[in-house]
Amino acid sequence: xxxxxxxxIELHLHLEGAAPPHFIRxxxxxxxxxxxxxxxxxxxxxxxxxxxxxxxxEAATSVLTSPDDFYRLTREVLQHSASQGVxxxxxxxxxxxxxxxxxxxxxxYLAAIEQAAAQSEPEFGIVAKGIVTCIRHFGxxxxxxxxxxxxxxxxxFIVGFGMGGDELQGKQGDFAYGFDMAREAQxxxxxxxxxxxxxxxxxxxxxxxxxxxxxHGVQVIDDPALIEELVARQITLEVCPGSNVALGVYPTLDxxxxxxxxxxxxxxxxxxDDPPFFHTTLGQEYRQLADTFGWTSKDFIALNKxxxxxxxxxxxxxxxxxxxxxxx
Ligand code: ADE
Ligand code: ZN
Numbered sequence: 001x002x003x004x005x006x007x008x009i010e011l012h013l014h015l016e017g018a019a020p021p022h023f024i025r026x027x028x029x030x031x032x033x034x035x036x037x038x039x040x041x042x043x044x045x046x047x048x049x050x051x052x053x054x055x056x057x058e059a060a061t062s063v064l065t066s067p068d069d070f071y072r073l074t075r076e077v078l079q080h081s082a083s084q085g086v087x088x089x090x091x092x093x094x095x096x097x098x099x100x101x102x103x104x105x106x107x108x109y110l111a112a113i114e115q116a117a118a119q120s121e122p123e124f125g126i127v128a129k130g131i132v133t134c135i136r137h138f139g140x141x142x143x144x145x146x147x148x149x150x151x152x153x154x155x156x157f158i159v160g161f162g163m164g165g166d167e168l169q170g171k172q173g174d175f176a177y178g179f180d181m182a183r184e185a186q187x188x189x190x191x192x193x194x195x196x197x198x199x200x201x202x203x204x205x206x207x208x209x210x211x212x213x214x215x216h217g218v219q220v221i222d223d224p225a226l227i228e229e230l231v232a233r234q235i236t237l238e239v240c241p242g243s244n245v246a247l248g249v250y251p252t253l254d255x256x257x258x259x260x261x262x263x264x265x266x267x268x269x270x271x272x273d274d275p276p277f278f279h280t281t282l283g284q285e286y287r288q289l290a291d292t293f294g295w296t297s298k299d300f301i302a303l304n305k306x307x308x309x310x311x312x313x314x315x316x317x318x319x320x321x322x323x324x325x326x327x328x
Contacts, residue, residue, distance in 0.1 A: 216239065
């Protein structure tokens, strides 16, 4: 099977987390900023654990200070995704990193990101939509500001609201106000849960935030009753196996529950999260899943159909994605 050529749908990709280190280095050099502390001698990002990863991520992101930086980043990221066969991607965008959650500044950054996405669609053959994301360890008040940015810009491009960051700080329900605001603005909802916070965090995401999808969600494997609940509610997991192994949630792909979750009937999709940080690509994820679990092209087509069904896009876009997958 030619995994590179197989059309792919990615539902969980952080825009800043997809910035290659060479791109961040270039922008830093243009601004005469020193980012040596976050890079290893070979030029890769350098971190030791999840909390350190978040710090390095924020340090790298801090060199992106203008709408034009985000225009360039979006072009770079979408071109790379398209090279992996990605035809549709949902990208997490953080108003916190785009003018500090000020609505006017956010609108300017978003206009640049949207312009880059619109140009990339015919040029690289990839459709992109945005999910505004609050950062959990910045707290519920800041999350409310991010939700306001999301609500003010909901539409054809901004289709969802979500939460990333340090899952071990606070509870999912602490952020219900922001999620309610986003829901009222007709946005779809997802949150990182069950990456670090156990099955209990997934339970809170389902019952306290009422999300339709869950970022990671893999630790639900420890709670069979909750697995049944996810199946019954048709909640889709945005599983990022390479991210989980790189950050030490699981020691190896062999030990990762993605195959068992699929077998249990949980709607499962595959994404890369922050690919240059984790030395991965979507093509590499597919290849390793094929090697480890024996997944075939039939499995990957089924996974991508699940992703098309769970995408936060319009019915017309979903239909055209399903037709495209039908032809493979
Ligand atoms: N932000 C970027 N990557 C993340 C991850 N894996 N978990 C939580 N927040 C994130
Ligand atoms: Zn993530």
